[in-house]
Amino acid sequence: MKRRSRKSSETVLYGLDPLIIRDPYEIVYRHSYAQDSPFFAGLTKGKLLGSHCPKCRVTYATPRSHCYRCGGATKWRAIPKQGTIHTYTTCYYGGEAFLDETPFILVLVAFEGVETLFLSRLIGARPEEVRIGMEVAARFSSTPSFRVTDVWFEPKARP
Amino acid sequence: MKRRSRKSSETVLYGLDPLIIRDPYEIVYRHSYAQDSPFFAGLTKGKLLGSHCPKCRVTYATPRSHCYRCGGATKWRAIPKQGTIHTYTTCYYGGEAFLDETPFILVLVAFEGVETLFLSRLIGARPEEVRIGMEVAARFSSTPSFRVTDVWFEPKARP
């Protein structure tokens, strides 16, 4: 019968009155992208896959395997790799996981013939250059991380 | 403008269809024992502090700074360091954090003159020796971890 784990005897104290301790917690998930898997697989092949509802004739930029209008199943459909900035911001702070990446630019991208938008990062532009309506093009990672960050946008090359 | 963190490019894949990734998450808390701090400080001094409601004349073994009968503030009061086993079990499995400590014996200890019980581990007895009503005595860690496991119980020494 062991009494208690060794780990617990290494408690770090932050304060005595009141008593404050360091208390870490870690979880490792086995996370499935489930029905959205084709989208993430698509990114590794340089494809931006949205969802199309044949009944409502609506295309969703960010995939959803069911249509929120009619409730029917959607089909995968590639969306354009070029679009325009619907809105944007530059983040100078962020959640802890992203603090070391600041500043970064977030954009919601609109696509011709597509009802909804796509959230992504804009690379290759300075904050003061960004404009609503600006044309942007998708870029894909050659070393995929199987995250949505495998795609990002850059200003469309000037002709 | 950095594109994304290095961490994310190290994604571990568990499956392709559907796409399953390893996704760890960690939190470090600065945890305060707040109004229960004296109990945990007491353990480091070999004291078992319960709560006493002067109005209801009730003593709680596990501390609560307010009485659940009358709602009034309780006072700290040392409870006996010896008690009897109210009920018990031997855990052969457990939550991940405690798997490497199995098997271990959990006991709810009752104390003379005290209304409520105290959950703890029983050390120094084999599972088949444990009985309801068995007399047990508190033992305290000399290298406190500032956790409730700084106290545990052992069978009362035979005279």
Add this chain to the structure above:
Amino acid sequence: MPSIKTDPRVYMIAGGITPFKKRYDDKDFRLMVKEAYDMALAEVPRLTPDRIDGAVGSYFSDHFTRQLKAASMVQDYLGLCPKPSKRIEGGGATGGLCFQSAWEAVASGRMSVCVAFGFETMSRVNTWKGNEFIALASDTNFDFPVGGFYTGYYAMMVRRHMHEFGTTAEQMALVSVKNHANALYNPFAQKPRRLTVQEVRSSLMVADPLTMLDICTMSDGAAVCILADEKSAERFGRDPIAITGVGSGSDTMRMADRPHGKVPLLPHERAADYRHLKYPGVHSFRGGRMAAKLAYEMAGITRPLEELDFIELHDAYTSSEIQTYEDLGLCKYGEGGKFVEDGHPFLSNVDYGLKLANPGTLPVNPSGGLLACGHPVGATGLMQAVFAYWQLQGSIKKHMKKETLQVWNAKRGLIHSHAGTGTYITVTVMEKP
């Protein structure tokens, strides 16, 4: 407490569930709920989306879901935006509380038609991490660090029950035999299995006296119930079932804090029955008794054993099924072991390989319960409602392909949902109108 008011009546008009499984890798929680929702909608073709006033969602923990505010993603996925919505949580009783919240939404006159949806995805971590999450739903200062493990807590509770009343591990095993065998006829169940008392007792010991076969498993799954007021039930429902009693109760987070007082009596009980019993201690669920008392009062039930036709209750452990017989007043406190030994909660038409004196008095968990159906926490209490709904409609054969589990001429059923060591408990009574 207000004087009992059962008008306006609330009805369940449709239900849907996914089969409960160890793992749905190919469906996330949104899609699981969507499938249960579509199954429910298929029952009420006249109910167009614009007739749905809002929804209530349930899941247990951000930890299992790996997503905060996850219920709003389901609301979205079901196409229910911008309608009212919220999430209900209460540990293991989450689903039961969600069902009662939908009842409140309709009974308050705020909604005519309300969707209750629930889900859990427990397969994204390993079983022991999952057990750790569940243990984090016990006091993290005083209980969790000692070796936090809910099976350990329930083992201590039933150990005291055995001490007080002479309940035996073999009586507990009978619950496992019953529920696993019932599930053989339920295609939605995760773990149907023919067992003997000996097999239950000789399976892996988890926390003495509870073996692996005394304990429910973790699951992925979803369930949906659609509730409506009388007018909408008439208009959209094909075979609506009335919800005639709702009750719930609670208890202290730490078992160590449970008081010792008197038993709150049901109408058919007397104080003399329990002259020497310190209640609830750790052997009984005071919150379950409270929930039953309130639900019975609202439904006008005074002799539950006679007035109920079946029960779907929260058998996360075989021991808690026995303890719950007593909380619900099916027998006196202390007689739960004998209640199952005598055969009362078994189905009379299923062969369990047992000799039973009085099988089928009041079938408990004809579906197979949590033990054999699985326990995707946020869905579980709603799954019970769906099974009860089918029983009362007499539509078990339609939904399960076989009619073995159909309780004949079932007019009134009870569902019961329960959170860790009885911290939240719900009891709901459903009736053929």
Add this chain to the structure above:
Amino acid sequence: MPSIKTDPRVYMIAGGITPFKKRYDDKDFRLMVKEAYDMALAEVPRLTPDRIDGAVGSYFSDHFTRQLKAASMVQDYLGLCPKPSKRIEGGGATGGLCFQSAWEAVASGRMSVCVAFGFETMSRVNTWKGNEFIALASDTNFDFPVGGFYTGYYAMMVRRHMHEFGTTAEQMALVSVKNHANALYNPFAQKPRRLTVQEVRSSLMVADPLTMLDICTMSDGAAVCILADEKSAERFGRDPIAITGVGSGSDTMRMADRPHGKVPLLPHERAADYRHLKYPGVHSFRGGRMAAKLAYEMAGITRPLEELDFIELHDAYTSSEIQTYEDLGLCKYGEGGKFVEDGHPFLSNVDYGLKLANPGTLPVNPSGGLLACGHPVGATGLMQAVFAYWQLQGSIKKHMKKETLQVWNAKRGLIHSHAGTGTYITVTVMEKP
């Protein structure tokens, strides 16, 4: 949707709050709620514990609380076991949803007296980890990994609002000046401060155009409201306030998915007002409009600007206060910036160091709002109810020592709670009976 039913009426009969602070190291969430609860009970000395039928609790996330099923520990600590209880969650709208759930419990006839309690302890992690938790309440597959940060999301929303309507960052700054100055007279507020537009604009840029002073802070705190039916309000209340309208709404989790359609009109609006507006896009909160519409219908409000005397709304960002003016129909969509610039939501008797054309038309966030009071998520929506309760009682001076914030002759107020990017929103109307 049922025909509007306001009987039986539900009343708020008592309220209590802790001051909101950056950190309560010496009190855990149970004790914070207990202090708010005792403050509420002190207002209704005739209300003995046996007259309380149950409770509804709220907090945002297991992550902040470091404890699962934490609401059951509060139920326990308040001495409310074995009464009915459950937890409500809906992101930032958690407190508002909790208040409406207590309303449902009473309006359904299930309870005569129901306690609504809420809390959050956000100080157990650092601010940026806290921001990360909140971002985990956005889609963790599609939104969080991109740089999940709610301030970034709101910055994008208001950027589009500026583009569509010409709203300016200086107009947003006026909201900050107003709310921080109002809080100078509110002893419960966390961040009272006299500011200029220039100071707001020149403070640290967080996500362009939102600066540190456009954003509410994280807090520890608790709030409690006690609701009752008419009979109990008469019996136990000293100065009860009626709850005459409840409404709520929702929207898609991902901003990217917001549709483009027509504006759901309030009675005083016309389709022609919005002929060219694609709605809601990312610039407006469809859920907020839905919530307002439902609450106004129940309360019989057709001209909100004229028929309301004050508003406590969810100003997690200065931008969302402006957007919310429009959702609530205080002005047309697109006119929110001008609404604050003209002074309408300011208090007429507070010196803001500004020249305002029409101060005090309809004071918004006289308390200081989330921007200056703080935002301990599960408590926030209930805090608003407590402030509104005091306003309608005319008891601001009693509770705040000064009467500066008292809206004179306030007969009807509105409270509004809001979750991330508008995924859940509640609107509740309260009135002097």
